[in-house]
Amino acid sequence: xxxxxxxxxxxxxxxxxxxxxxxxxxxxxxxxxxxxxxxxxxxxxxxxxxxxxxxxxxxxxxxxxxxxxxxxxxxxxxxxxxxxxxxxxxxxxxxxxxxxxxxxxxxxxxxxxxxxxxxxxxxxxxxxxxxxxxxxxxxxxxxxxxxxxxxxxxxxxxxxxxxxxxxxxxxxxxxxxxxxxxxxxxxxxxxxxxxxxxxxxxxxxxxxxxxxxxxxxxxxxxxxxxxxxxxxxxxxxxxxxxxxxxxxxxxxxxxxxxxxxxxxxxxxxxxxxxxxxxxxxxxxxxxxxxxxxxxxxxxxxxxxxxxxxxxxxxxxxxxxxxxxxxxxxxxxxxxxxxxxxxxxxxxxxxxxxxxxxxxxxxxxxxxxxxxxxx
Numbered sequence: 001x002x003x004x005x006x007x008x009x010x011x012x013x014x015x016x017x018x019x020x021x022x023x024x025x026x027x028x029x030x031x032x033x034x035x036x037x038x039x040x041x042x043x044x045x046x047x048x049x050x051x052x053x054x055x056x057x058x059x060x061x062x063x064x065x066x067x068x069x070x071x072x073x074x075x076x077x078x079x080x081x082x083x084x085x086x087x088x089x090x091x092x093x094x095x096x097x098x099x100x101x102x103x104x105x106x107x108x109x110x111x112x113x114x115x116x117x118x119x120x121x122x123x124x125x126x127x128x129x130x131x132x133x134x135x136x137x138x139x140x141x142x143x144x145x146x147x148x149x150x151x152x153x154x155x156x157x158x159x160x161x162x163x164x165x166x167x168x169x170x171x172x173x174x175x176x177x178x179x180x181x182x183x184x185x186x187x188x189x190x191x192x193x194x195x196x197x198x199x200x201x202x203x204x205x206x207x208x209x210x211x212x213x214x215x216x217x218x219x220x221x222x223x224x225x226x227x228x229x230x231x232x233x234x235x236x237x238x239x240x241x242x243x244x245x246x247x248x249x250x251x252x253x254x255x256x257x258x259x260x261x262x263x264x265x266x267x268x269x270x271x272x273x274x275x276x277x278x279x280x281x282x283x284x285x286x287x288x289x290x291x292x293x294x295x296x297x298x299x300x301x302x303x304x305x306x307x308x309x310x311x312x313x314x315x316x317x318x319x320x321x322x323x324x325x326x327x328x329x330x331x332x333x334x335x336x337x338x339x340x341x342x343x344x345x346x347x348x349x350x351x352x353x354x355x356x357x358x359x360x361x362x363x364x365x366x367x368x369x370x371x372x373x374x
Contacts, residue, residue, distance in 0.1 A: 016344045016354060020137050022362035023077040023340070024269035024318035025218075025240035026064060027155070029108035030082050031322050034092045035062070040120055042067040043336050056091060061326025064337045066120055070144050072338035075137035076124070076362065078239055078318070079112065079150040081105040081174075084158040084181050092324060098186065101159035109172060112152070122147040125173050127373045134366065151369065153216060153239065156181030157188070163203045170211045178216035178239070179204060180224060188228070189221040191250045196223040197231075205231045214372055217241075217261065218318075222250065225257060229264065235372035236264045237365070240271040240318035243304045247279050258305055262314045265371070267364045269318020270301045274329045277301070288332035295331040295339060296346045302360060303350065312356035316364045317343070 031037045035056060037046050043065045050060040069075070082093045083104035095101040115121040124130050133149035153176035160166055179201055180188035187201035197205070205228050208215060214235045217225055229236070238261055244252035253261070253268070261268060274288060275281035277297050305315040321330065321337050333339070347357045 016348060016357065018073050018341060019344050019358065020076070020134070020362045021072060021074040021317060021340050022365045023074050023321075023337070024237065024267070024316055024365055025153075025155075025271070025320050025323070026077050026079050027082055027320070027323045028064070028077075028079045028150075029111050030080070030093060030324075031062065031064070032111050033104075033108060035059075035322075037062065037065070039065045039115075040067075040118075041065060057324060058322065058326030058328065061328055062322050063327060063330065063334065064322045066148055067144070068336040068338045069148055070146060072336075072341040073137070073143060074148075074337055074340055075143065075146060076133055076149045076366075077151070078153045078176065078365075079121075079148075080153050080155045081108045081159070082155045082181070083108070084156045084185065093181075098158060098161045102161050102165075105154065105159045109152075112150070116147075119145075119147055122149045123173050124149050124151045124369075125175060127370055130366065130369055130373070151175050153177060153214075155216075156185055156219070157204060158186045160187070160204065163200065163207050166204065166207050166213075167211060170213065174213070176214035176216050176237070176239070177208060178218050178220070179228065180219045180221070182219070188224045191219050191221055193221045194223065195221060197227045202227075202231055208232065209234050212372070214368075217257075217266075219251075222254075222257075229260060235368055236261060236266040237368060238266065238268045238318075240269050240273075240320040240323075242271055242276045242301045246300060246304060247276060249276075249279075251276060255308060258308050262305075262309045265368070267314050267316045267368050268305050269316045269365070270298050270305075272298060272319045272321055272330055272334065273323065273325065274331065277331070283329070287328065288330065293331045295334050295342060297331065298343070299346050299350055302347070306356075306360075312352065312359045313364055313367075315360050317361060 047060045053059040083101040085095045085101045152173045157179045180190045182190045187204045215232045216239050218238045242252045244254045302315045344357045
């Protein structure tokens, strides 16, 4: 049941200064390697380079590159590795064996390391590096040359060749993982399936718990979600998930699931994939212009989580921008990821005070990480 909090529409909202944004889900390496995008360039230049290309969804319509992240003060993020081996041909992020999927994720890791060597990125693996990243992005200096600081996550565990290999991934800096993506995955079922965890999935989640890894419950089937939380005792987040009460689809979380994540001290990152934001979206047919979808709709999902929690401590930002789509499947008033800087004023107009807005824009995920690594 919702808690009736005191937030109300504010006709005289606070004018907020530029605020640090922590985005809990960006498929940066997928864009760099499978879309062949040089993310060091501004997205306007990348779009020009892709003009006339139609090999992949979202061509010439991307939103996320390092200069645009810096412009919007998206200085910290969770950046993914992604390579599944689900049955059936898929245009991206899908391979025919765990060994091939593993090799792809190693290539993605190599790209992250190359970006670190150039000073474009900086990996966060513990409290010390997290605090250093926050200090860097809060020092009052111009942001246009600062490295994007990232926590490494794996979306879908198909590329983990065996449970025994997971420790090696931890040593490489992997700190969070979602066991499933779409479909029937090796260790769990995706949200579009019905059923629970196979034995290998149980063992994988137990090993994640042993290593101190964060469990990302995004994309899990309902059955796998509840079984995973029964097994796992460590920190939990939903990096990019919205509310089933607002968009009735298994991809979103029901109120009971959101309440369980809240009970576990977790955070739900609000996603900007259009079909997850409003009901009735038909992918490939509905457009942002036809639907009239605006960025402010995401505040409805943020507010729903806050109302269930009775506070602002469990909602965050997890856009999934350029996660296999572009502006054809995002709010019509979003040009690039820099537009995340508009969300604080939207929250202010809803009556959220500055401290609550800071929680949502970055504070909640930072708190979860510090707790997980302390």
